[in-house]
Amino acid sequence: MAISVKQATEQDTKFLAQMILKSSRAGKKVGLFDFLFEMGSDAEVLEKIEKLTTTTSKSHCHYKNFLIAQIDGKNVGTLCSYEPRISNQETFIKALEEIGCCEDANDILAPFYECSFNIRNSTLMFDFMEELDDFVDVGVLKALMQKSLLNARLRGYRRAQTIIEIGSLETEMFYKKLGFRLVEQKECEEYRETFGRNGIMLFEIEF
Template identity: 65%
Template sequence: MSIKIRQATVDDSSFLARMILQSTRAGKKSGLFDLLFSDHDDSFILNKLETLTKTESKSQCNYKNFLIAEINGKSVGTLCSYEPRISTKETFNKALKEIGCEKDVEKTLDVFYSCSFEQNRSTLMFDYMEEVEGFVDVGIQKSLMQKSLLTARLKGYRIAQTIIEIGSLEAELFYKKLGFHKKAEIKCESYREVFGRSGLMLLSMEF
């Protein structure tokens, strides 16, 4: 089974929206975007996320930050890599405003940011590493990561990090198999109340 890794284009926005939503839910009933767009169904949220990948403000969700994995011409996985000095909290907030996400979101975002790490701007961040159901454990995520790390080296990066929720055991195990180690964790009662997980874990790798 041959896996092709390519740079995402604007035409991938619909697929990226699905993977972003899948990633933020991470086995939970509701993720960040469910809470930001509460009282709306999946089709509405996916439409907003598709627009989010194409905003003028280059948040971490912008399609230009993504790699796509393909098997036999079918998109089967994603991995986002972004530079914290470019895709900042402020950029993300601006992108959300661009897609009309302004009302009653400050509390959710405050909780989301209150349980977060101060990002080192000399590192490359990974996020939204996802596979389509039916294509798990065929090497998609490993291929995506290898390609991303190669690109990161060419840009001069030597440290990669990712942030996962405490309790996301499959994600933690996979990242550790790739050479990541736990650098820190934050437990927040407010995060648990809103998102259903006790907090966040920072994983890091030198390469």
Template identity: 60%
Template sequence: MGISISKASENDAGFLAKMILQSSRAEKKYGIYDLVFNTKTDEDLLSYLEKLIVTETKNHCHFSNFLIANIDSKQVGTLCSYEPRISTHAAFKKSLEEIGFDGDISEYEEILEVCDFEQNNRTLVFDFMEELEGFVDVGILKALMQKSLLTARLKGYRIAQTIVEIGSLEIILLYKKLGFKEVKQKECELYKEKFGRLGLALLEIEF
């Protein structure tokens, strides 16, 4: 059962949207994109995410940031890596305008301001590291990470970071197995109020 890694394209928007939603909820019923889009159904939410993935503006969810893992021609996992100097919050807001979304994102912005970390623009950010149920522990995420780090090194990066929820023991353990170390935690009452988790942890890897 060989794993192949490919760059995502616009045609992969449907699969990427599902993986983004799965990652953002992190086994919760309500995640950050539920807060942003405030839709009544998952179908509506996935539709917004699919549009966000293919905007002209390169936001952090953009398909060009993604690698996809495949087994026997089946898409089984994703990993996003983006440059924070390019995929800024302003770019995200511009993308929302592009897709015609004019909802109130002030709660999302408040969480970013109060609960997020100040990240260095000279670091690469990893996000949406996910795999399909039934394909856990077959080396998918390790293969995705190895390919992403190789690409990052070619771009001149030597440090990468990721942000996960405090208490997400499995994902934190997985990142540590891949060589990351936890460098900071930020407990946040607003985050706990919205999502039922204490706050966020910053993990980092030098390569």
């Protein structure tokens, strides 16, 4: 089963929205985007996430940050890599404003950003590593990560990090298999009350 990896385009935004939502829920019933978009139906939440992928403000959700894995021409997985000096809290808020949502975005995002780490601008961040359920364990995520790390080297990066929720055991195990190591963990009461997880973990890889 041959896996190819390509740069996402604007024609891929519906698929990206599906993977972003799935990744953000991380096995829970609701995730960050459900809270941001007022617990709408999946169709409503997906529509708004899709708009986020094409905003002028280049948040971490922007389609240009994504690679897509394909098998026989079918999109089967995603991995986002972004520069924190460009895609940060400010650009995310601007992107939300651009699509006309979330007047109280700062309040909703408060537990998310208060339970966070100090990320160096010299580090490339990974997010939204996700695959379709029918293509688990066929090498999709590994192919995406290998291509992302190659691209990162070509751009001059030597270190990459990712943040995952405490309790996301499958995601944690996979990052460890890829060579990432845990460098910091933070437990936050408000995060637990809002998102149902004790907090977050920061993983890092040098290459």
